[in-house]
Amino acid sequence: MAILKIENLTKTYPNGVKALDNVNIEITNGMFGLLGPNGAGKSSLMRTLATLQEADGGSVMLNDIDVFKNPTELRKTLGYLPQEFGVYPKITAEQLLDHVAVLKGITNGKERKEIVNYLLNKVNLYEKRSQSVKGFSGGMKQRIGIAQALIGKPQLIIVDEPTAGLDPGERNRFHNLLADVGQEVIIILSTHIVDDVRELCSNMAIMNLGKIVYQGSPITVIDELRGKVWQKSIERSEVADYKTNFNVISDKMVAGKPIIHVFADANPGSGFENVEPNLEDVFFTKVNLQS
Numbered sequence: 491m492a493i494l495k496i497e498n499l500t501k502t503y504p505n506g507v508k509a510l511d512n513v514n515i516e517i518t519n520g521m522f523g524l525l526g527p528n529g530a531g532k533s534s535l536m537r538t539l540a541t542l543q544e545a546d547g548g549s550v551m552l553n554d555i556d557v558f559k560n561p562t563e564l565r566k567t568l569g570y571l572p573q574e575f576g577v578y579p580k581i582t583a584e585q586l587l588d589h590v591a592v593l594k595g596i597t598n599g600k601e602r603k604e605i606v607n608y609l610l611n612k613v614n615l616y617e618k619r620s621q622s623v624k625g626f627s628g629g630m631k632q633r634i635g636i637a638q639a640l641i642g643k644p645q646l647i648i649v650d651e652p653t654a655g656l657d658p659g660e661r662n663r664f665h666n667l668l669a670d671v672g673q674e675v676i677i678i679l680s681t682h683i684v685d686d687v688r689e690l691c692s693n694m695a696i697m698n699l700g701k702i703v704y705q706g707s708p709i710t711v712i713d714e715l716r717g718k719v720w721q722k723s724i725e726r727s728e729v730a731d732y733k734t735n736f737n738v739i740s741d742k743m744v745a746g747k748p749i750i751h752v753f754a755d756a757n758p759g760s761g762f763e764n765v766e767p768n769l770e771d772v773f774f775t776k777v778n779l780q781s
């Protein structure tokens with residue numbers, strides 16, 4: 491079983507932005523969701539774990555590998571799918587995987603061919619292996635991206651905002667693929683899409699303004715909110731007033747009318763009804779009410 495221990499991680503950019511503010515997380519096998527709004531610091535954390543940028547302080551251990559002291563060791567066992575997966579203009583799917591396999595130190599040509607074919611099949615792109623990756627759809631690009639991340643049997647796989655820009659069908663296929671990669675390794679899924687985490691992850695953390703504001707299972711944190719989320723349909727002109735007078739978690743338009751969710755220990759007033767909390771409520775409670 492793999493364990494990733496992140497301790498007291500800090501990073502302040504030269505412009506003064508504190509992107510990582512004493513981050514502590516422990517992650518074991520399976521899919522771990524890192525949820526946060528844009529600018530929360532997720533990419534900074536992912537890039538630091540992938541040894542693409544240095545932290546100012548703190549430590550990261552993957553089993554007995556000290557990631558900052560021994561980045562080369564970490565890279566041997568890392569699969570990384572960055573937010574923007576850039577590819578060379580003319581390269582085919584097969585050539586791309588072969589190239590990454592060379593970079594990961596698989597020097598034997600026959601072995602490389604076997605791995606490349608296995609992965610092309612696994613991500614359902616074998617038939618497209620001779621096509622230029624540049625012309626792939628968003629979903630196909632993400633699947634070839636995960637295939638390259640799987641080369642070399644990594645213990646830690648990091649995927650940064652993998653479903654942004656995918657249509658629902660592509661998103662589904664990508665989810666199935668991630669779930670299929672299995673429970674053998676640590677997969678960190680960084681996203682601002684609450685549904686991605688709800689559907690895939692047994693453990694998660696919520697990040698905001700460089701800090702971890704929650705870590706645990708989605709189910710536990712939903713249980714903690716039970717009985718405390720109240721819903722009311724109001725007029726558009728009333729939204730600002732309600733935001734001033736109540737702990738409004740979120741407001742959403744349903745059939746042209748705003749429906750607000752309010753956080754309160756007891757019924758906040760007439761017209762409110764208690765509703766079953768969802769992960770989106772959790773996310774907005776942690777992000778909006780604590781910052």
Ligand SMILES: Nc1ncnc2c1ncn2[C@@H]1O[C@H](COP(=O)(O)OP(=O)(O)OP(=O)(O)O)[C@@H](O)[C@H]1O
Nearest residue numbers: 503505507509526527528529530531532533534535
């Ligand atoms: N190279 C950099 N120099 C200066 N500031 C940066 C740099 N990279 C990120 N930031 C800032 O650090 C904060 C965290 O950014 P980061 O990209 O890590 O967040 P994020 O949660 O991944 O957001 P997004 O989903 O938008 O990528 C933001 O305020 C961002 O503007």
